[in-house]
Every structure is written in structure tokens, then in C-alpha cells.
Amino acid sequence: MKEKLMRNSLLLAALAMMAYLTRTLRLPLSGWTPTGTEDGVGPLTVRQYWVDVEQTRQPGPALVGDVFQRLPTVFSSVLAVFHPARRTETPTGPGDIFTILMFGLRRGRIRVAEVAPDHFLLQTLRQHPESGTTEFRLDPLPDRVSGFRISIVSRMRSSSWIDRAGYLTGVGILQRLTWETVLRRALRLSGGRKVSHGASTHEWP
Template identity: 55%
Template structure:
């Protein structure tokens, strides 16, 4: 009975048109539009003896984002039709855990990083950045930085009840796939989470 009580409101909430199609358009959102504390999560992996340079791996991540993230956790799909490389202004739809729809937009791109900004109706408000930095010797670090607030108190509750763990699995899986693309070996990895009002 408890499980049914939780599933029915969830399905009803996410099946509504209001939560899927924002009334004010797909506008960018930042931490100011969210609720609760700002959460900064950092996921990183150190790669030793790579066969591909860091800039090539970062570019591959951006250009092949849907294949780099396990679709069972977060299915990315570029919105723009037609060919051409992904760049600033391009948007992705994201189906999170098979139930929650959201969108992000590419807002920054350079050889060592790219940033995605959330759009209205995403479960979080803020940004996610993929970046690389050289380390001593023939190695570099790939990092995913997420700085967001929950878009609603409902989203904050779901994050605390387990979605946060699934998010961690999503970005760590993406970094493991990036490690394979690099052709190197893992020299270290880690995760940190900091929250502030």
C-alpha cells in the first residue's frame, strides 16, 4: 500500500502537460530559480598514459553525449535536426530514469571544457560542466562539476530519497566511458558534495 501511495502521485505529476511543456517557453534557469540549498557535486577520474589527448576526449564527450551516458539512467537526445557538430545554443532533451523529462542547453564550449545549463521544467536549476586539466607526467584529470538547486521541494525530496545516488551513478558511468575513449588507465577517482544555503 505504501508503494502505491508514492507511485500514483509521481505518475500523475509527470504525466501532466504542465510539467512537460513549460508555459513560459524553454528558458534557461540558474540557482536563483531553485529551492533549498545550492549543491555542488564534483566527480573526477585521473587518466594515466592516455592514447588520446584530453581535448580530443572532451570534444568526443560533447559530440557523442547520448552514447556516453547510460540511457537507462539518463537518455540524452539532441533537439536540433540536421547534421553538424554540437555547439553553443544546441539543446538536449533528457529522460531521467525513464520518468522525468528535462532539457539542457550548451552555453559554453572550448577545447578543455563545455557547460550545459538547465532549462525550465528540469528537476534541477543550474549548470553541469565537463572539463579536463593536465596532471604531472603523461596524465590528465576529467571532471564533471554540477552546481544546482532543486527546481521544486518535490525534486529536493526525491533527490534525498535516492535520486542523488542514481545521479552519481550516471556521471561516474560517463567518466568510465570517457576513460575507455582515452585509451589510458585509471590512476584515481573520487566524488565530493558540498551544500550551502
């Protein structure tokens, strides 16, 4: 009996190691360390979601700062709950870490990698289902005197082949619904009028 249990334990350990080495599974062996697209598997996927607005109540930098300080409220949805890993009274800043509970089952973390007047950048940490960055940014509308484009741009690879399969079988659609919710909330915070909106996805091997 003991020999059988030992064999089963060794088999499970070997399967887990193979899954990790082939990136079918990702384990936090290095802790919650930052991950980039080079750490993922499959194609590099660049997704952009945007809404063009004009006649806003506040200038672009003020809106970026407003959204940034309201991350848990603006970025949360029925599909993903976004909250600080450590609750403090200080304003959100570079290096802060947030936990995301996705679809009530999968937990991931991101950190604030960069903050500027026209954008902020969020980077994934190990165990997130994707590896890369998500950027919230504002750009002037080229053919208008006033107004700007609010964009969410993600540059990601799936963190494992299991995550890639999940993205292809429905997670990608749910993710799009989440980012569209974020854009609607940012539009409301701007107090402006929507001119147009859209989305695009590009993949490279």
C-alpha cells in the same frame, strides 16, 4: 452539479497557482528558458565526480571534443536517455538543446552554454528537476608529467521542493551512478590508464 464542478475547478486552479508560486511545482509558463541556481530552491549543491588518467592515446582537447560530439552516447545510461531535441547532420555546438528522459518518467532539457578546449558547460532549461549547470572538464594532474583529471562538476539547486524531496530520497544516488557511467566511458575513449577516482558533494544554504 454545474456549481460544484465550477467550485472544484476553481479550487484546483488555486492549488496549482499556490504550488507554482511556492515552487512546490514548476510549470513551463515561460517556455523552455534557461535556468540558473538563482531560480531553484533549497541549498546550492556542488557535486564533483572525477577520474585521474595517464598514458592516454589522445591529448586533452581531442578527448573533450570527442566526448562533446558523442553526448547522446556518452551521457545516456539505463537511468537517463539523452538525445538531441532536433536531429541535424551538423556537429554539436553552443546553443544546441538536448532532451533527457530520466528514470523513464521525468523529462528535462539542457542546452550547450559554453565550449572550450578543456571543458564544455551544459545549462538547465525550465522543467528540468534541477536549476544550474553541469560542466565536463579536463585538468592537468599537478604531480605528474602527463595525464589529466576528467571531472564532471554540477552546480545546482532543486527546481522545486518536490524535486528536492526526490533528490534526498534516492534520486541523488541514481544521479551519481549516471555520472560514474559517463566517466567510465570517457576513460575508455581516452585509452588511458586509471590512476584514481572519487566524488565529493558540498552544500551551502
